[in-house]
Amino acid sequence: MRAALWLLALFGGAVAVALFAGSNQGSITIFWPPYRVDLALNMVLVLLLAAFVLLYAALRGFDTLAGLPLRARRWRMLQKERAMHGALLDGLAQLLAGRFLRARRAAEAAIARERSLAEGPERVPHGRQLRVLAHLLAAEAAHALQDGGLRESHLQRALDSAGAAAGSEAELREGAQLRAARWALDERDAEAALERLASLPVGASRRTLALRARLKAARLTRRHGEALDTARLLAKHHAFSPAAAASIVRGLVFERIDDARDSAQLEQLWAELESSERAMPEVAMHAAQRLVQLGGEPVRVRAWLLPAWERLASPDTQPPLLESQARKLITVLQDSLGGLDAAWLARIEAASQARPQDARLQYLSAMACLQRGLWGKAQQLLAACATQLPDAVLRANAWRALATLAEQRGDAPAAAQAWKAAAQAGVR
Incomplete structure (x- = not known):
């Protein structure tokens, strides 16, 4: 449709010019003593148009000729920038392919090209970000090659290049800190990992990746309280499946229970647990067994075991216990029958009478x-x-x-x- 309209406009213009030029009898006389030149008006208009086109072409040509050095400089810069990006992409590809030596060389080549561009009159707008990424890529390759000195050198250069600015550069700095923490964990240096994580801002330290690293570092250093708090945050962020989250939290609670050195410390720990954790049969039985070992009061032991006992005594109204859980519950209750009160005796007798086929009851x-x-x-x-x-x-x-x-x-x-x-x- 647009082409048809342009074609109609072109024909209309041609008709208008033909009508104007065909019936135009005007003339222009130029006196140049002792000469006189008579020109038709149409000829004059054509000559003026040709002069305008010629002048415009001359000016454009002169402008293009004057801008050739600038265009040549920009072309060279563009070629260097393309080479820099190509080296960085090649380094990433080599790193993913497991060719770490080539990845490090490509990253260093990208760093060298960026440095040469930074020394020129026109710098790349995103040169700092690219330099940080190239240093991190080289550090990652050096870490894979177990070259700790070179890795730390590139890491420090990346942190220095990122600076303390905001925006994308701040994200790069946080990313470098997280990678440094992961490298420290790979070397089983949990203290260094925790130091790296502690230097992160509050918002970055609560990200899932940072919490995973903190959980692993806390478990390596046997800081079970900090590990448990971190695992709870990860569970709230849905970083694990519900079953995996329950298993991790349960294991950490077991470790905290085993760390208790007296009954008072264990009772304080039990009070600090969340209600969902105290409702876990495995946690309640493990804590009760530990309390028996520490010489705790049997009344307290039986109070902790009451929810699990209700599940064993009334499997129809509550989720039944597993066979191993039921066996452990009977064993722990047997060890805590000292000073058995009438209420618990009535519970046990009622359960045994309601289910006479259950030999354990x-x-x-x-x-x-x-x-x-x-x-x-x-x-x-x-x-x-x-x-x-x-x-x-x-x-x-x-x-x-x-x-x-x-x-x-x-x-x-x-x-x-x-x-x-x-x-x-x-x-x-």
Whole structure:
């Protein structure tokens, strides 16, 4: 459509010129004594147009000729800039391909070309950013080649080039600090990594990449409290899958629990845990077991185990415990039956009566009866569950308890038979 309009306009202009020039009878007379020159008006107009075109062409030609040195200088600069970018891209490609020596050489070539451009009259606008990236590329290649001295040299030059400016240069400086922290972690130098991370601004230190590095450094230095706080932040940022986040947090809580040196310290740690962490059966049982080892009060142990016990006693209303978790819960509760109160005795008896087919609950009820001095009921429950217990340790404990009860009654044959069954269960 546009071409058709231009064609119509061209034809219209040609018709207008033809009408004007065809009927134009005017003339121009030029007196140059002693001469006289008569020219048609159309000829004069044509000559003026030709003179204008000639003058315009001459001026454009002179301008082009005068600007040739500047254009030649800009062309040379453009060629150098292209070579600089090509060297940087080649270095990145070589680094990704695992050819670290070539990557370092290409990065150094890019740095040299950038330096030559910076010394000229016209500098590259993004030359500083490119210089920082080239130094980081060379440092990365040197790190892969295990050349620590050259790596630190390029890293320091990158940091000096980035300066303390804002914007993209500040991002480059933060990126260099993060890479330095990762290099320190690769060399198992957690203290240096933490120092690099501490120099980051507050916003950059809370990024996922920085938090991952901080988590690894804290675990290497066995700073379990800091590692746990970092893992919680990563879980809130969805840096891990829910299952992985729960596993990492659970492992760090275990390590903090193992670091406790007395019951007071462990109770303080338990109070600092989040409610979701205290609700984990593995965490509660591990903390309760550690509290038993540190000589803590059995009442506190049973209070920590109450949520896990409710899951074991009522599997229909709550997610059931795994077999290993249930076995450990029975073991820890058995070790904390000292001073058993009536409320817990009622809980255990109600669970064993509601599920008589569960030998573990019958065993725990028997141990609770032993603790309260109910010998007859304990013997009855132990005799019913001793052969049905799936765990060899619990089965051996049940037979030993039966042997002890038989000795108290003076029934030597029954005691001998129970001791023999306990020994056989222990061998298995």
